Amino acid sequence: SARDWNCRPNCAGVADLQKVVDAIAAEMAAVEERGKAADYIPALARVEPSSFGIAVVTADGRRFMAGEAETSFSIQSISKVFMLTLALGKLGDALWRRVGREPSGSAFNSIVQLEFEHGIPRNPFINAGAIVVADAVLERGQPLSVIGELLRFVRFLAEDEAVEIDIEVSGSEADTGFRNLALANYMKAFGNLNNAVHDVLNVYFNQCALALSCRQLAMAGRYLAADGVHPGTGRHVISAARARRITALMLTCGHYDGSGEFAFRVGIPGKSGVGGGILGIVPGKASIAVWSPGLNERGNSLLGSRALERLAEATGWSVF
Ligand code: DON
Numbered sequence: 001s002a003r004d005w006n007c008r009p010n011c012a013g014v015a016d017l018q019k020v021v022d023a024i025a026a027e028m029a030a031v032e033e034r035g036k037a038a039d040y041i042p043a044l045a046r047v048e049p050s051s052f053g054i055a056v057v058t059a060d061g062r063r064f065m066a067g068e069a070e071t072s073f074s075i076q077s078i079s080k081v082f083m084l085t086l087a088l089g090k091l092g093d094a095l096w097r098r099v100g101r102e103p104s105g106s107a108f109n110s111i112v113q114l115e116f117e118h119g120i121p122r123n124p125f126i127n128a129g130a131i132v133v134a135d136a137v138l139e140r141g142q143p144l145s146v147i148g149e150l151l152r153f154v155r156f157l158a159e160d161e162a163v164e165i166d167i168e169v170s171g172s173e174a175d176t177g178f179r180n181l182a183l184a185n186y187m188k189a190f191g192n193l194n195n196a197v198h199d200v201l202n203v204y205f206n207q208c209a210l211a212l213s214c215r216q217l218a219m220a221g222r223y224l225a226a227d228g229v230h231p232g233t234g235r236h237v238i239s240a241a242r243a244r245r246i247t248a249l250m251l252t253c254g255h256y257d258g259s260g261e262f263a264f265r266v267g268i269p270g271k272s273g274v275g276g277g278i279l280g281i282v283p284g285k286a287s288i289a290v291w292s293p294g295l296n297e298r299g300n301s302l303l304g305s306r307a308l309e310r311l312a313e314a315t316g317w318s319v320f
Pocket of ligand 1: 075076077078108109127173180208272273274275298299300
């Protein structure tokens with residue numbers, strides 16, 4: 001059933017949203033402590049640390065942008081949302097035999113729980129879980145065709161053929177991805193990867209290197225806010241029930257061991273990436289993308305989190 005798109009009584013009317021995002025961008029421009037950009041992937045360290053962008057797409061199709069909303073950045077772990085969507089479309093709920101749905105309380109690249117939990121990752125948004133999801137999507141295909149399929153899917157979602165994969169980032173990631181190699185091999189030893197480790201990581205490194213602007217990312221996330229329907233075509237990308245479940249996982253697991261804090265402060269399902277982006281989904285109301293490369297100690301965008309906190313305050317868009 002269609003949800004209503006109206007704000008709560010205490011929120012700024014949608015008509016004021018441009019003022020809201022302009023004020024947020026102005027506030028973020030003045031912040032001195034901006035966090036530190038990820039440098040464990042050398043190609044990520046070259047971004048301009050002062051960058052900030054925000055894009056909001058509302059359910060009625062209006063767009064509100066401020067700051068560097070048209071600059072593309074490496075979406076990194078945000079790609080896990082799109083791959084999970086593809087995996088659920090292909091395998092259905094059988095996927096949940098291989099990956100859990102609980103927050104890990106551990107860092108995104110942690111290996112500790114895998115031994116006790118027999119190679120079954122806690123959730124699809126930590127690296128181990130995303131590697132299993134990539135393996136599932138790869139099931140009967142070739143790495144290059146799966147990467148192409150994901151790229152076409154994200155272009156379709158964003159309604160923009162200009163979305164690309166940054167091969168400098170994926171190459172850099174492959175050169176330095178020793179932890180991911182360890183995670184994948186460890187799960188392979190438990191029988192939880194069906195394809196060759198090399199092929200699975202080829203997919204994973206390329207999905208992380210998807211480069212989108214805030215505008216493109218907010219457009220791409222709309223189906224999650226719209227009960228699984230792609231607003232551009234009216235087509236069901238995924239069922240309404242699965243869209244709800246993906247957003248539930250974004251809320252509980254989307255910021256790794258910072259998920260509780262993000263839910264506490266912002267109250268909007270969100271998925272972060274180490275490139276400094278966050279995709280926020282307000283069911284029935286809006287899809288939001290923010291980007292600022294400086295990260296907090298949990299690997300989540302410092303200013304991006306703060307911007308979403310401000311947006312939630314101004315609009316009443318917390319899901320609580
Ligand atoms: O696996 C990695 O190291 C990265 N390519 C993706 C991790 C990521 O974005 C975690 N985020 N906060």
